Each structure stands twice: as structure tokens, then as C-alpha cells.
Amino acid sequence: MLLRLYRENTSIKDVTKAVNILKDGGIIIYPTDTVYAMGCDALNVRAVEKICKIKGINPQKSNLSIICPDLSNISEYAKVNNTVFKLMKRNLPGPFTFILTATTSLPKIYKNRKEVGIRVPDNAITLKLVSELGNPILTASVRQKDDFMEYCTDPELIHEEYGDTVDLVVDGGYGGLEPSTIVDCTGDEIVILRQGKGALFE
Numbered sequence: 001m002l003l004r005l006y007r008e009n010t011s012i013k014d015v016t017k018a019v020n021i022l023k024d025g026g027i028i029i030y031p032t033d034t035v036y037a038m039g040c041d042a043l044n045v046r047a048v049e050k051i052c053k054i055k056g057i058n059p060q061k062s063n064l065s066i067i068c069p070d071l072s073n074i075s076e077y078a079k080v081n082n083t084v085f086k087l088m089k090r091n092l093p094g095p096f097t098f099i100l101t102a103t104t105s106l107p108k109i110y111k112n113r114k115e116v117g118i119r120v121p122d123n124a125i126t127l128k129l130v131s132e133l134g135n136p137i138l139t140a141s142v143r144q145k146d147d148f149m150e151y152c153t154d155p156e157l158i159h160e161e162y163g164d165t166v167d168l169v170v171d172g173g174y175g176g177l178e179p180s181t182i183v184d185c186t187g188d189e190i191v192i193l194r195q196g197k198g199a200l201f202e
Contacts, residue, residue: 001163001167001168001169002155002156002159002163002168002169002171003017003018003168003169003170003171004170004171004172005018005125005170005171005172006125006172007123007124007125007172007173008124010124010125010128015128015129015132016132017168018030018129018168018170019129019132019133021167021168022039022040022041022129022133022137023041023133025040025041025044025046025047026040026047026166026167026168027039027040027047027050027051027054027165027166027167027168028040028166028167028168028169028170029142029155029158029159029162029166029168029169029170030125030126030129030169030170030172031123031125031126031155031170031172031173031175032067032119032121032123032126032139032175032180033093033094033095033121033122033123033126033176033197034095034121034141034176034178034179034180034196034197035141035142035143035152035153035175035176035177035178035179036141036142036143036152036153036155036158036175037139037140037141037142038051038054038055038139038140038141038142038162038166039051039067039137039138039139039140040137040138041133041135041137041138042066042067042106042135042136042137042138043106043107043135043136045107045108045109047138048064048107048109048138049109051138051140052064052109054165054166055140057140059109059110059112059113060112060113061113062113063099063113063115063116063117064109064110064116064117064138064140065097065116065117065118065119065138065139065140066106066116066117066118066119066136066137066138066139067119067120067121067126067130067136067137067138067139068118068119068120068130068136069120069127069130069131070092070093070120070127071085071088071089071092071120074088074100074118075103076103076105077102077103077105077106077116077118077136078100078101078102078103078116078118079100079101079102079103080100080185084098084100084185084190087183087185087190087200087202088118088120090201090202091198091200091201092120093120093121093122093123093127094120094121094122094198095121095122095178095180095181095196095197095198096119096180096181096182096183096198096200097117097118097119097180097181097182097183098117098118098119098183098185099115099116099117099118099182099183099184099185099186099193100115100116100117100118100185100186101114101115101116101186102114102115102116115186117182119139119180123172125170125172129170141179142158142162143177143179152175152177153174153175153176153177154174154175155169155170155171155172155173155174155175156171159171176197178196178197179194179196179197180196180197180198181194181195181196181197181198181199181200182194182196183200190202
């Protein structure tokens with residue numbers, strides 16, 4: 001199913017359709033402030049496992065990332081000190097993934113590497129979905145390294161490719177190609193693992 005959502009004046013009725021799919025353990029594709037992403041209720045282990053299978057992700061070898069609506073409840077899912085919290089506050093919402101040490105609130109599937117990526121995208125559709133869900137959303141970019149541009153930015157083409165694989169594709173307009181900047185905050189020093197969209201304001 002393809003569902004059109006607007007960044008401004010988003011229909012609550014349409015948002016509820018997408019959120020109900022997430023609550024039922026479904027998989028959706030949705031826009032972020034970087035690229036289109038595949039997501040599910042991050043606390044639903046079966047849904048997380050399904051995305052890992054679709055994406056070919058081994059959670060024991062790859063960091064999993066979640067989207068939160070804001071910084072208010074990040075400490076529920078990740079350990080964050082004052083320095084890192086201030087850094088995140090200066091840069092979020094924005095196109096960054098902060099790698100932090102996971103807490104015991106996340107399902108065991110996240111703790112194989114004991115780390116979790118935290119995102120608060122600067123995208124009204126994404127933030128509305130995660131706010132209405134009430135849980136974080138697992139996020140994994142749709143784009144593969146060998147994908148051509150139009151396929152991974154055009155929601156209608158994404159729907160043609162994934163319509164039979166996921167439960168819903170949210171059409172939020174054309175997406176981007178540049179991924180988020182990944183910032184590792186698990187060590188003594190803050191390290192940029194991947195420079196993507198956006199310059200980190202330190």
C-alpha cells in the first residue's frame with residue numbers, strides 16, 4: 001500500500017493508519033531527513049528480525065539504529081553522559097546517528113554488540129509517526145550501495161520494488177541520497193565514523 005503524507009498539515013487519520021500497522025508488527029518504508037528508510041516498532045522483536053532478514057543485516061555484526069521523537073526519553077534506551085547529551089542537543093533534530101551504549105530497556109537483539117544508534121531526524125512526517133507510536137522506530141536505509149538514484153529517491157518506484165515485501169510505503173515526496181553522519185560516542189573521544197549529510201556542530 002502507498003500512502004501519501006504531507007510534511008505540513010499532515011492528516012491525523014492517515015498517520016494513524018501507518019501507526020496502526022507499526023503497532024501490529026508491520027514493516028513500513030518512510031521518508032527521513034536523509035534517505036528513505038525501512039522501519040518497524042523497535043521494541044517488537046519479530047518485526048526487527050523481519051527487517052534484518054529483508055535487509056540482510058546480521059544484528060550480531062551490525063549496529064541497529066532507532067528513531068526517537070526527541071531527547072526526552074533517550075536515556076531509557078541508551079547510556080548518555082552530560083557531554084554527549086549536550087552535543088546531541090546542539091545537533092538534533094538533524095541528519096546524525098549517534099552510536100551509544102544500549103541499556104537493558106531494549107530487546108536482547110540490540111545487545112549483541114551492546115551498542116545502538118540514536119536518530120532524531122529533522123522530518124515532520126517521521127517525528128509524527130514515532131510520537132504517535134509511543135515507541136522508538138527501528139530504522140534501516142532503503143538504499144543499497146549499487147542502487148541508482150531515481151529508484152531510491154522516488155517513493156512510487158520504491159513501492160514498485162518493495163510493495164510486496166513491506167506493509168506500507170509512505171510517500172513523503174522525493175527523498176535524498178546522502179546518508180546520515182555517524183558519530184561514535186561510546187569511547188573516551190567522540191569519533192565521526194562516516195561523514196554524511198550535515199556538519200556536526202561541536
